[in-house]
Amino acid sequence: MSQKVDPELTAKIEKFGKGTWNECFHCGNCTAICPLTEQGFLFPRKGYRAIQMGLKDTIAGSVEPWLCYYCGDCSKTCPRNANPGETMMVLRRYLTSVYDWTGLARRIYTSKMFEIGAIVFIAIAVLLLYVSFTFFPSGEGNWIGQDGGVLINKIAPWKRIHLGDWIMAGTLAFILISNVFNMWLKIIFKDKSVKIPFTAYITEVFDFAWNFITQKRFNKCDGTKTYWFLHLFLMLSYVVLFTMIVFFLEWFQTDTVHPIWHPQRLLGYIATVGLFVGIIYFINNRIKKAKENSKYSHYTDWTFLVLLFLTTLTGIMLHFFRISGMPVATYVTYLIHLMCLVPMLTIEVPFSKWSHLAYRPVAVYFANLKKAAYKKNLVK
Amino acid sequence: MADTKLTGIYFQSAIKGNEDTVNFTEVAAYIKKYNNVAAIWNADEVSLADANNVAAKIKEKNIKRFVIAGDKPGMEKSFFTKAMVNAGNKAEDVIIASFREHGAIRNADTNRAKAILACAVNAVPFEEATQTAEVPVNPNTLVIGGGIAGIQASLEIADAGQKVFLVEKTGTIGGHMAMFDKTFPTLDCAACILTPKMVEIGQHSNIELMTYCEVKDVKGTPGNFTVKILKKARRVDLKTCIGCGTCTEKCPGTAPSEFDAGTAMRKAIYIPFPQAVPNKYLIDGESCTYVKSGKCKVCVKVCPVPDCINLDEKDEEVEINVGNIIVATGFKIFDAKRAEQFGYGKLPNVVTSLEFERLVNAAGPTGGNIVYRSQDKRNNWVFKGDADIPKSVAIIHCIGSRDENYNKYCSKVCCMYSLKLAHLVVEKLPDAKVFEYFIDMRAFGKGYEEFYERIKHEGVSIIRGRTAKIEEKNNKLMLRGEDILGNKLIEQEIDMAILAVGLEPREDSANLSKMLGISQTEDGWFMEANYISNPVNTFTGGISIAGVCQGPKDIPDTVAQASAAASRVLQNIVRGKINKSVKDLSLEEIESQVNKLA
Incomplete structure (x- = not known):
């Protein structure tokens, strides 16, 4: 053709x-x-x-x-x-x-000013929403619980935050999934040289999931064991935290300060370590140009790492302000945390570097579909 | 008096990727001392898009003459000619100041560049301003290097009746060509072409052959050089040795044979190869038991000629006077160990092309049988005639050549010798499969393309795609490559891999270039006076270059260049006079000439 x-x-x-x-x-x-x-x-x-x-x-x-x-x-x-x-x-x-059918990915990848502008725009929107829907800890009222921790749900009620969460997650999911569909159109549907057996779509799902969880293909790359492990740890930590925030916020954001061995805190700590160690490792690689893949950094690589770093850092601070019973600091840090987290998710996940969390495993899945077709000799 | 015509200068930007260039800023500052220089423009200041724009600028400054300066100024001549004519000037007032052409290449040549530009600004041809005095020529010639280039040049001069000193570092002349089995594209036997010439050298009354000698120092000026030569201790008297070989049979010392490219062992007292010239023994001090420990003397005891072997002989120095020098020092092969991915040095059956030349040579260690490498009694990896025969051979092109990690240049001969080796495998092992992995096939010479077609028809599989790595798997070699035209990933088991290694300047060429006052290119090859129109002379009068030391080339080109170098030498001898080197002229001397001629 x-x-x-x-x-x-x-x-x-x-x-x-x-x-x-x-x-x-x-x-x-x-x-x-x-x-x-x-x-x-x-x-x-x-x-x-x-x-x-x-x-x-x-x-x-x-x-x-x-x-x-x-x-x-x-x-x-x-x-x-x-x-x-x-x-x-x-x-x-x-x-x-x-x-990306919206065209935003192209703008973000090709214009530094556009990306920074978008981050600032979203951060300000978050600021306005936050100020309108949460309560500044001042004047009358008790902001500290019996166990000495800040009554965080009195400041930022989890239901309100959850609503925002879901609107954001729904939008992101819609864009990302539609982009993946677009990817399927271009890679599978438009490729008239192979006919994918329908059963393969089902049988390959397991490998897709397994690959997503273990990133085993990444591990095949020579000499990247540490790299693979830290990347996997970071990814799983991210998934854990994301799940807790988007689906179980009521359980995750509590007024009571649980004992340290409580799964809420334990999981949170492990995931935070995963994120933090990974981010430091990747930033260090990029600064020192230590590996072949960290020699040439695009500005989008940096915005991603910096936003992730700030989000994690403010998340840690938020936690400690809360358990130490500092309501004003908790309020402000919560705001900064959201001003980092929301732009990071809305820009990186559907339009920029973090979209690879979908594209990479899906690509392996698509490749496996084609391989299944090659095996059955369904090549035209 | 200096010229008064108002002159504009355009500086080309320096050629990219080369740090060691003429200092353009310094040259530009210098040229301002000529009052007629009205404008100096750098490449980044002037757009070469519109000649009318530039013409307007020329008019504005009232420029009547225009000089384009740089490494390749001819490239922009037509543009500035148009601009000058549009500005109402004459086309002949556009002058090029070509730094490279007149020998200003490196930072150290900045003064030369100033002189070139001073000439151009005053419209004096560089050649006129740099005429040097003539001095008488010593008719004797020194040829450095006894390979095919040195042999050919020596014979040409000696046959013309002039005296030649031929200095060779090793114990015999012959060089790399003596190691080869066949020559491409005619498949003539290399030794059959070379050995008669070698014998002629040994017997020629006009040639004083100095083997196992090294040039240590060169002093003097063109036409009259004094050369200090180190005569390394041979420890065997050249005059009385009868070449019987009794000594070598009994000698206990061994070392890898240089002539067999390390694929076989030789004794400490040895003759490099049976057809060596001079056909006399020599002792290699590094492997001789007596030299190392003070005990042995077996060779002295068995030698039938009294006082022929003198184990305590010392190096000595001699001095000769010559008028001309031909440098024909050749090359070394790329060290294949540097490209680790091919496993050379670790996998015994990954061999270099030079090793394979010895293996396939009827006069080689196996008598021309192609076999696996095996270990001898002392665990040295060698070629032995009784080893097994490989059934598949892969030849991999461009090892160390066309590679930014090693040498950027194309070594020019590897494609053709690889095809030749493929032919030899097919000829000697009709059942074996031969694969050639290449990037681009460079069959550039007379009869070469036809040779390539012939090899294809002999059943050799010729695959486009460089091999990326060779590993050991199940006692076989596993080769990985991409078949680019076939759109396939290749993972192939083979028995033997031949690495087509490229050519490199010898380690001592920097030293020699300093000694002789000749320059080297970035890659380390000796620099010719002009690549196109004068590829044999150097910028130093009386010194010519021939063969691969000037740049990679095959045997026919080497022979042609050697003859050309000889003709340049004979030109000087016949004329009886030689011009002093232009490079010996100081900037002030050239300036005063310019002022006189302007």
């Missing part, structure tokens, strides 16, 4: 990161050294070809960039210093914008 060449494609993709595709002379070293590439899903070299040729549809329909976990072996041994690992990263950013 013929396809249109887009001569402007390289210029478009260049806006998403360091463009080194003119260096590539197609020796195939990167593909051959890659521990994750496999028959039917060859990368990174084929991505270079598509970029150089301006094959927009090929790129939009390619699942390969998501199958790469950036161990950097290709970049280290590339005879042209073309940096294939980073090119895969750039393609992932570009693809995020391709799947």
